[in-house]
Amino acid sequence: MGGPESFTLRYASTKLFFGEGSVKGLAKYLSKHSLVAVVTGRSSAKVSGALDDVLDVIKEIGTNYFVVSGVPPNPWASSADDVAERIWREGADAVVAIGGGSVIDTAKVAAAIVAGGGKATDYVTFRRRVKSTLPLYAVNLTHGTGSEVDRYAVLTIDGTGEKRGASITYPVVGVDDPKYAVTLPRDHTIYTSLDALYHAYEASTAKDLSSPYVTLLSKEAIARIKEWLSTAVADPKNIEARGWLLYASMLAGIAIDTSSTHVIHGVEHALSGINPKLPHGAGLAIVGPELIKHTHKASPAKSAEVLRALNPKLRPTPDDAMKAAETVREFQSSVGFDRKLSDYGFSRDDIREVLNLIFGPLKYLWDRVTPFKLSKELIREVLEESL
Ligand SMILES: [Fe+2]
Structure with a gap:
């Protein structure tokens, strides 16, 4: 491949898989779960090819899944509440976020809500501390966010324009594949x-x-x-x-x-x-x-x-x-x-x-x-x- 050679590294509690085909690193982890929620934005997961690659991995290991799409850029706290509700209702035990910072951050907060209750606003305004989250896997599609290796999430509080960031959770696994960025x-x-x-x-x-x-x-x-x-x-x-x-x-x-x-x-x-x-x-x-x-x-x-x-x-x-x-x-x-x-x-x-x-x-x-x-x-x- 062009660019840096493929590698893996561990930073904080995240294992990062970097390079072409690195999505395959998810297989070992996702096979431990019985129902995986795949969270995406409006189109980039599909257009980049990442959604198909992730679904191929999930199908190969025989884990059940469902897709929650439509997370907007500069997402609202209510976007994370909606995603959390869907994940909770369906009973998923893990979350795979495929997107840039907006999608990964929304999925982080949703994973915290499903495990610990409350609303997204509670977490990003520090009214509620994160005690645990559903395991969160991040397939990153942009060369900007860093959210695939850091613990932060940024959401805007509905109605007030307060764009708040808070420490939520590190992804269990981050995936950085340059081929998803060419689109x-x-x-x-x-x-x-x-x-x-x-x-x-x-x-x-x-x-x-x-x-x-x-x-x-x-x-x-x-x-x-x-x-x-x-x-x-x-x-x-x-x-x-x-x-x-x-x-x-x-x-x-x-x-x-x-x-x-x-x-x-x-x-x-x-x-x-x-x-x-x-x-x-x-x-x-x-x-x-x-x-x-x-x-x-x-x-x-x-x-x-x-x-x-x-x-x-x-x-x-x-x-x-x-x-x-x-x-x-x-x-x-x-x-x-x-x-x-x-x-x-x-x-x-x-x-x-x-x-x-x-x-x-x-x-x-x-x-x-x-x-x-x-x-x-x-x-x-x-x-x-x-x-
Ligand atoms: Fe930034």
């Missing part, structure tokens, strides 16, 4: 890769949580994204490019799981919570460079160390803060990213609502981990420049 549309090829880039950047600059280990993962992730994203955009079927981008997003997933995201994800969660049509990676890339400027100013050594993969001349000094922002902006436009918030219908009138979310219910996302002091004025400026 990712052009825009999502860019958005998901930039999501992984911001995971790496934020994890390595998060206050008190970064470490040389996280920096090592993040540097490698950003270097691979720099090396291969333009190839994947120009030649979507290039399996080598997809393989390295998938590898990068997996490393960045471990980086955020070990460390944390901070202000860029904090601001983005407010934006795509209010407007679910804004793809997560696009929201990050719109506000990211300006927030990187402030991050670099506050934490120049860590910021420069990972961004040097994009610009070897970047210096680890606060003076280069503007250059750090420019470095990321230029990389984004070199791969064809040119969106603004107004392209998704945002206007000046929305800024107050966005600020209320960031400095209200979403404060926990950035409060203790952002390496500089946030003010409403600073974020207002960033949002105004992003319109």
